[in-house]
Amino acid sequence: MGSFMRHLPPPAWLRSFEAAARLGGFTAAAAELGLTPAAVSQQIRSLEARLGYPLFHRLPRGVALTELGQSYLPAVRRAFEDLASATAGLFGVAQGRPLVVRAPPSFAVLCLAPRISAFRALHPGIPLRLCSSTWADTAPEDRVDVDIRYGDGRWPVEDVRPLTEPGSVVVAPPGIDFGPDPLAVLAPMLGQGAIHIIGCDSFWEGFARLHGIPETSVGRAVAVDSSHAALEMVAAGLGVALMARDLARPFLAQGRISVEPRLTLPHDQAHFVLVPKTTDPRPEARLFADWLVAEMAALGPLVSGPVPSTRGSI
CATH class of the missing domain: 1.10.10.10 (Winged helix-like DNA-binding domain superfamily/Winged helix DNA-binding domain)
Known part of the structure; x- marks a missing residue:
């Protein structure tokens, strides 16, 4: 010895x-x-x-x-x-036990699910289980190996890394030309009603104050509990919404919405990936988190109008 x-x-x-x-x-x-x-x-x-x-x-x-x-x-x-x-x-991995990845529903559908095939191609021996939870503090039924959350990043976990840029952007129905004065184009749409995402209710108030818009002029068309639902309603012409930039990419790539990068709300909320500490850490969890961070970092800037999908994954 x-x-x-x-x-x-x-x-x-x-x-x-x-x-x-x-x-x-x-x-x-x-x-x-x-x-x-x-x-x-x-x-x-x-x-x-x-x-x-x-x-x-x-x-x-x-x-x-x-x-x-x-x-x-x-x-x-x-x-x-x-x-x-x-x-x-x-x-090899222990007994084929699935790697449990938890994510908010909208991120799971819009950002994660389209990329899972790429991870599986790289690591076919790692079985995955994807579960979703709207609220980060909901206790999971099973052990979570990789946790994706939306918030300010201040959780009592050592391994916390950002996946998306903080802040929100205005998304509008397809075909909207915001021209040289985007606020003038947005004003009548706000009067008809804005789509509010539950949990982010204060975002429209902050947006109005930042851009000098009377808060009373921001109507409420409907409130939903996910960005995915808000995107579907925007695409159907129901109104406008404020949301994380990267969640809007798939709809923008398909030409189903319009995005105006000049109409934004800066704040500290973003999506983060967490690898909880345990006494039996799984190296596959760190491997998955590293891969996802690299995938999201490879996305280019969000531009107005339809854009091609990135890396062939969306």
């Missing part, structure tokens, strides 16, 4: 440390690892004795990492991830 191995703590102690740090307590870590809380506590005490320093503050309810524990945790996680990645790379 190499000399460096003699100085390493047993992996079981490190797994208990990682789980307790992530879950905030020995009882929760024990339930995940299939041990008793006393066994987890003993393993962590043994680890602290081996290292010569405390890793946790014992609190009335749960535990909290010491400063040294906070510094040690990322290295322990990376070690487990590297080991899992090497194992999967050499011996």
Whole structure:
């Protein structure tokens, strides 16, 4: 055995440390690892004795990492991830268990589903399960390996990367020529009614203030709970909507809507991909996230009028 191995703590102690740090307590870590809380506590005490320093503050309810524990945790996680990645790379994915990817319904339909065949062509040995959830805080029925969310990106997860540009753009029925004064063209359409997306209700108010439009002049045609539904209504001529640029691409490519890049609302909301931390990290999750980030980054700027589909995937 190499000399460096003699100085390493047993992996079981490190797994208990990682789980307790992530879950905030020995009882929760024990339930995940299939041990008793006393066994987890003993393993962590043994680890602290081996290292010569405390890793946790014992609190009335749960535990909290010491400063040294906070510094040690990322290295322990990376070690487990590297080991899992090497194992999967050499011996394949575990028992064909599907990689569970969760996404908002509109992103799943408009951005993700058209690209899945490209991922499958690159990685035919990784089975996928795609599920959707309108609200990011909805508890999933199954473990989620890759989570795609819409928000400001400030979630308590270490691996969070942007997929789309923040901000919203006005989408209108097909054939609209906004000309040199897009606000003048938009005004009568707003009076007839704007389509509101539930969860983004304040966007039209912010747009009106930014562009000097009286908020009372923005009518409400209908409220929907997804950008996909809003796009279908815009394409049918029901009204105009504000939404993430990249969600509008498929409809724009098909000539079903008009987009005016000068009519935008800057804000910090965008789509992000998250890879939750677990005690048994799946390297396929990081592989999928890396691939999706590259796919979305390859999209060109959104322009008005129909545009060709990007990379043949939409």
